[in-house]
Amino acid sequence: MGRTDMPQTADWTRVVTHATVATCAPSPAPYGLSENSAVALAGERIAWVGPATELPAVGDGVEVIDAAGALLTPGLIDCHTHLVFAGNRAQEFELRQQGASYEQIARSGGGILATVTATREASEEQLLALALQRARVLMAEGITCVEIKSGYGLDLESELKLLRIARRVGLELPLAVHATLLAAHTCPPEFSGRADDYIDLVVRTILPAAAEAGLVDSVDAFCERIAFSPTQVRRLFDAARRLDIPVRLHAEQLSNLHGAELAAGMGALSADHLEYLDEAGAAAMARSGTVAVLLPGAFYYLGETRRPPVELLRRECVPIAIGSDFNPGSSPLLSLRLAMNMACTLFGLTPEEALCGVTRNAARALGTLEERGTIEVGKLADLVLWDTSHPAELAAEFGTASPSRIYRAGQLLG
Numbered sequence: 001m002g003r004t005d006m007p008q009t010a011d012w013t014r015v016v017t018h019a020t021v022a023t024c025a026p027s028p029a030p031y032g033l034s035e036n037s038a039v040a041l042a043g044e045r046i047a048w049v050g051p052a053t054e055l056p057a058v059g060d061g062v063e064v065i066d067a068a069g070a071l072l073t074p075g076l077i078d079c080h081t082h083l084v085f086a087g088n089r090a091q092e093f094e095l096r097q098q099g100a101s102y103e104q105i106a107r108s109g110g111g112i113l114a115t116v117t118a119t120r121e122a123s124e125e126q127l128l129a130l131a132l133q134r135a136r137v138l139m140a141e142g143i144t145c146v147e148i149k150s151g152y153g154l155d156l157e158s159e160l161k162l163l164r165i166a167r168r169v170g171l172e173l174p175l176a177v178h179a180t181l182l183a184a185h186t187c188p189p190e191f192s193g194r195a196d197d198y199i200d201l202v203v204r205t206i207l208p209a210a211a212e213a214g215l216v217d218s219v220d221a222f223c224e225r226i227a228f229s230p231t232q233v234r235r236l237f238d239a240a241r242r243l244d245i246p247v248r249l250h251a252e253q254l255s256n257l258h259g260a261e262l263a264a265g266m267g268a269l270s271a272d273h274l275e276y277l278d279e280a281g282a283a284a285m286a287r288s289g290t291v292a293v294l295l296p297g298a299f300y301y302l303g304e305t306r307r308p309p310v311e312l313l314r315r316e317c318v319p320i321a322i323g324s325d326f327n328p329g330s331s332p333l334l335s336l337r338l339a340m341n342m343a344c345t346l347f348g349l350t351p352e353e354a355l356c357g358v359t360r361n362a363a364r365a366l367g368t369l370e371e372r373g374t375i376e377v378g379k380l381a382d383l384v385l386w387d388t389s390h391p392a393e394l395a396a397e398f399g400t401a402s403p404s405r406i407y408r409a410g411q412l413l414g
């Protein structure tokens, strides 16, 4: 464990002791697990990690929490969400279950463009209220950091509105937010049949304006026959790189356009979905350190049958993360815990891979591994104390073990 030899106990503000600590840091022990351990906090940072028996004496001003064997993990990170939108697609679900085809649903005004219309019409305050409500649901599950994508605005004004809301969620709640510009989600109706012209608008107008306003932590696109081609994605990513903004990609969800290879070749933080990923794509991701973000919610909800090549990812040592992919159309799943369980039951991950997929590897997918994702000295004290004692339970069950205490940057949430 990452113990320091020079504990500055004078700076310590809190100590959690007698905990079962899953550091989620690379370690010979599964989960980085150790029983009867202690973690000391100095303000917003982790100052000391080690066996409770070696905990130095602390002054009267330090709050000491006796965890009585309970599990302490890093705060969970949902590294793929579409959290900001208006309306819902329940009626579309109803039609689908009654046997309607996608074409019929699209013709009756359903599909992603229904969400775009509702989102464009909603005010910033209405959308913020919806996003805050959803973010609070995630936080109650122990999520301390979330990625939020735009992508239901698809014009300059609306995309900026969604990104501002993402930022405001992070200001109004004790939740770290990574804002992603996903203007290249789908072609808006006013550009129907003119995807290249729409990419022009994104590259020349939307991206520069969003970057200028400081609203973009990464740039994403949907690379698929029903969305954007690899050539169009490359143009967008070239523009992002000129602005020094990292990229990520929805790739290989429904077919293999070699999007993951393209993204990895451009140093992408992550490639997401990946059901159709091939060996060349996985090898390229391994070379560039691009994280594979698996999204079992969409696989489940769309009734897909092709699973992402988990064995191949393991063999190539590609880090695997898991996201909820929360969105109204293909993954209306506001539970990262359920996504962890599905990653195990549907994709064959182990509970340890599932937990590391929402901590260490999720942090890496957001480019924030130096600050978050593991319990190690120097990192932000984003910590969750659970009413369970073994980390396997976090993936084995859902709707059960819940956080008893959540710390965000050293502050107790309550």
Ligand SMILES: [Zn+2]
Binding pocket: 080, 082, 250, 325
């Ligand atoms: Zn997505």
